Amino acid sequence: MTGLPEVLALDETGPDRFRSGPIPSEWARTFGGQIAAQSLMAAARTLDRSYSAHSLHGYFLRPGRPHEPTGHLVERLRDGGSFCTRRVTALQAGEAIFTVTASFHRGDEGFSHQVDMPAVPAPDDIPESDRINGWGMPRPAEWSHWEMRWVPGGERGHVPGAPACQRMWIRYGRPLPDDGAVHACALTYLSDMALLGSARLPHPPTAVQGASLDHSLWFLRPFRADEWLLYDQVSPSAEHGRALTRGRLFDTGGRLVAAVAQEGLMRFDRPRPTEGGDREISLSPPASTVPDPR
Numbered sequence: 001m002t003g004l005p006e007v008l009a010l011d012e013t014g015p016d017r018f019r020s021g022p023i024p025s026e027w028a029r030t031f032g033g034q035i036a037a038q039s040l041m042a043a044a045r046t047l048d049r050s051y052s053a054h055s056l057h058g059y060f061l062r063p064g065r066p067h068e069p070t071g072h073l074v075e076r077l078r079d080g081g082s083f084c085t086r087r088v089t090a091l092q093a094g095e096a097i098f099t100v101t102a103s104f105h106r107g108d109e110g111f112s113h114q115v116d117m118p119a120v121p122a123p124d125d126i127p128e129s130d131r132i133n134g135w136g137m138p139r140p141a142e143w144s145h146w147e148m149r150w151v152p153g154g155e156r157g158h159v160p161g162a163p164a165c166q167r168m169w170i171r172y173g174r175p176l177p178d179d180g181a182v183h184a185c186a187l188t189y190l191s192d193m194a195l196l197g198s199a200r201l202p203h204p205p206t207a208v209q210g211a212s213l214d215h216s217l218w219f220l221r222p223f224r225a226d227e228w229l230l231y232d233q234v235s236p237s238a239e240h241g242r243a244l245t246r247g248r249l250f251d252t253g254g255r256l257v258a259a260v261a262q263e264g265l266m267r268f269d270r271p272r273p274t275e276g277g278d279r280e281i282s283l284s285p286p287a288s289t290v291p292d293p294r
């Protein structure tokens, strides 16, 4: 299975133009975190390394096809003394599948405060799981290099009235290079994992069509994605076939290192023929894996 360094290895095809993939996947559509991570890497490649990403805001416009390459076209919106901004459009066959604006900063001095990390068991006190929380389903193979330990509680999903929140410890299970851009892209990748699942937890196992629609991410403090991060996820709202989700990421020292917000499609599914036998990113667990709500 392709690892993160290969996912982030972009070919430069021209000035401010990069190409990624194809990356094998068992899903019919490209994982959104992958496209966002690659586009962020394309933006970072056009900047001096003294700048590091502090935020990104993106829209998933069309489903990506994992078995085809993706072009990443970078526009230099502004180069300032402290902040630089890039817009990246990810394209397949000439059509935009994703667009993101990413901003980079080189450090200033200022005040410091943060919220406390929730009190949770340490990752070493929680068993490793190859299942997605609340679903009893195996993770897709492309996530196999990621280690996940679910904080007990969220596995009681699909019970009406269950809280729309879940927490997991997560890290990339192999050493990553000492390159801040790689760690920012790795966090971008993982930040799309399971986040929409938090919105699914209070609802019965009715079939829904799910996909990330937009994604915002703020990098707040230095971190490593190959060390444990607590991913605290909550969905404040679901309505009109869309769910809002938010996430916070803490390192093991309790430092708040990143914050995420996303709106996802979560509409009742109309049965459709699936293409080529690949799995759509369906937020519909098989009934046999769902805990009995009684």
Ligand SMILES: CCCCCCCCCCCCCCCC(=O)SCCNC(=O)CCNC(=O)[C@H](O)C(C)(C)COP(=O)(O)OP(=O)(O)OC[C@H]1O[C@@H](n2cnc3c(N)ncnc32)[C@H](O)[C@@H]1OP(=O)(O)O
Residues within 6 Å of the ligand: 029, 030, 031, 032, 033, 060, 061, 062, 063, 064, 132, 135, 137, 192, 193, 194, 195, 196, 197, 209, 210, 211, 212, 213, 265, 267, 268, 269, 270, 271, 272, 279, 280, 281, 282, 283, 284
């Ligand atoms: C399986 C294992 C997973 C494990 C499960 C674990 C869960 C627990 C953790 C989750 C973890 C994963 C999380 C990953 C999250 C991403 O990675 S998702 C990937 C990234 N995001 C995307 O790819 C979204 C890209 N954007 C789009 O696809 C499009 O913008 C949108 C959102 C579909 C909207 O486009 P649109 O043209 O306005 O769409 P629309 O016309 O409404 O419909 C499009 C198609 O759907 C059909 N459709 C419309 N309404 C419906 C409906 N209600 N029902 C069915 N079809 C419909 C339409 O007829 C149309 O069909 P075609 O004509 O194309 O055949």
